[in-house]
Each structure stands twice: as structure tokens, then as C-alpha cells.
Amino acid sequence: xxxxxxxxxxxxxxxxNSEQLxxxxxxxxxxxxxxxxxxxxxxxxxxxxxGCFACAKLGHCVIRDDAVEIAQKMKExxxxxxxxxxxxxxISGQLKTMLDRANPLYGSDYAFTKVFLxxxxxxxxxxxxxxxxxxxxxWVDCFERATLSGVVFAGGVTDVGDIGQHPALQAALDxxxxxx
Numbered sequence: 303x304x305x306x307x308x309x310x311x312x313x314x315x316x317x318x319n320s321e322q323l324x325x326x327x328x329x330x331x332x333x334x335x336x337x338x339x340x341x342x343x344x345x346x347x348x349x350x351x352x353g354c355f356a357c358a359k360l361g362h363c364v365i366r367d368d369a370v371e372i373a374q375k376m377k378e379x380x381x382x383x384x385x386x387x388x389x390x391x392x393i394s395g396q397l398k399t400m401l402d403r404a405n406p407l408y409g410s411d412y413a414f415t416k417v418f419l420x421x422x423x424x425x426x427x428x429x430x431x432x433x434x435x436x437x438x439x440x441w442v443d444c445f446e447r448a449t450l451s452g453v454v455f456a457g458g459v460t461d462v463g464d465i466g467q468h469p470a471l472q473a474a475l476d477x478x479x480x481x482x
Contacts, residue, residue: 305481306413307331308379309340310372312386312397316344319422319465323454323474324385327420330478331381341372343396348372350399357406369403377407381416381481382448384438388423391433401441408444416451416481417442420474422465426458452477 309328313321321342328338346368356364363370376382386393393401419438423430435453442450454477456470465471 305331305336305380306378307336307338307381307383307478308375309338309383309385310376310397310400311340311342311344312384312394312400313342314344314394314396315387315462316342317462318387319456319459319462320385320387320420322465323420323422323456323470324383326471326474327383327385327418327454327478330475331481332478334479336381336478336481339375341375343400346372348396348399348403351402351405355405358409360406361410362406363403365403369400372400373404373406376404376414377410377412379414381418381451382414383418383420385420386422386434388421388425388430388434391430393421393434393437398437401438404441412445412447414445415447415449417448418451418477419453421453422456422459422470424458424460428455428457430457431455451482 311324348369421431
């Protein structure tokens with residue numbers, strides 16, 4: 303049975319390096335028959351969480367913007383994939399804002415059990431992605447049936463297209479094919 307995969311691309315740049323990782327993952331997952339949808343957060347209107355916790359009572363956020371629909375898609379997906387540039391050794395603000403707005407998923411009957419993190423950074427040191435991994439792991443830890451199943455890191459990429467022939471593209475493709 304095919305998995306339902308939702309990719310959140312958190313790059314503010316069209317065709318950015320982390321977006322290319324997302325595209326490779328999507329290709330690999332689709333090749334083996336999975337259902338893949340990619341959402342480009344830069345194209346969405348997503349406001350900041352107000353911390354009102356109305357979502358805990360209502361099961362959805364009271365802010366009427368694109369985050370409500372995205373959170374619902376996250377809830378229904380079997381696999382979540384977060385693709386983000388690494389900014390100041392963490393995830394992009396776009397992804398952090400969406401993860402905060404996904405608070406209605408906490409305590410819900412969500413479907414996802416696997417989460418993948420795809421990162422691209424100017425810094426070549428593999429430790430450059432540790433802050434991003436910690437941020438996503440902290441979110442995943444709130445969902446007892448979910449695990450951070452894989453992290454792909456492309457270091458040494460700054461400008462759009464720098465990822466070119468980077469080995470991380472193959473790693474993302476393979477992760478999509480195998481979901482491990």
C-alpha cells in the first residue's frame with residue numbers, strides 16, 4: 303500500500319538548495335509508488351502562533367490562514383518531510399512558524415509515524431545541521447508514534463544551484479525510495 307507523503311519545503315528561495323533536496327526525495331518516493339505532495343511554505347500565508355491554546359479545545363487553530371489546511375494535511379500524512387535551509391545553525395523561520403502552528407496535532411489521532419529532515423547549509427561541517435536536527439527532534443518528541451527516521455545534509459551550498467552534483471541529492475533520492 304502506498305504511503306502518503308507530505309513535504310514541507312521551507313526555503314524562501316524558489317529552486318533553492320533545500321528545495322532541490324525536497325524534489326529529489328519526492329522523485330524517489332514517487333518512483334516506488336507513493337503518493338507525494340509538496341507544499342512550498344513561501345507561497346503560503348502563515349501567521350505566528352498566539353499561544354492562546356484554543357486549538358487544544360477546538361482541534362484546529364483559530365487563526366484563519368493557510369496553516370490550518372497545512373496542519374490538517376500533516377495530520378493525514380503517513381510520512382512528513384521537512385526541507386529547510388540552515389540559518390544560524392537551525393531551521394528556517396518559515397518552518398519553525400509552521401511547526402508552532404501545527405500544535406492542534408498534539409494529542410490528535412495523527413497518521414504520521416516517520417519524519418525526515420532535509421537540510422542545506424553554507425557551512426560544510428556536518429555539525430552545522432545539529433541545531434536544525436535538535437529543533438525538529440524536539441517537535442517529533444511530542445508525538446509518541448513518530449520518529450525522526452532520517453536526516454540528509456548538504457553542506458557547502460550557498461547560492462541557488464550550488465547543490466548541483468552534491469552527493470546529498472542522491473541520499474535524498476534514496477531516502478525517498480526506501481523511506482529509511
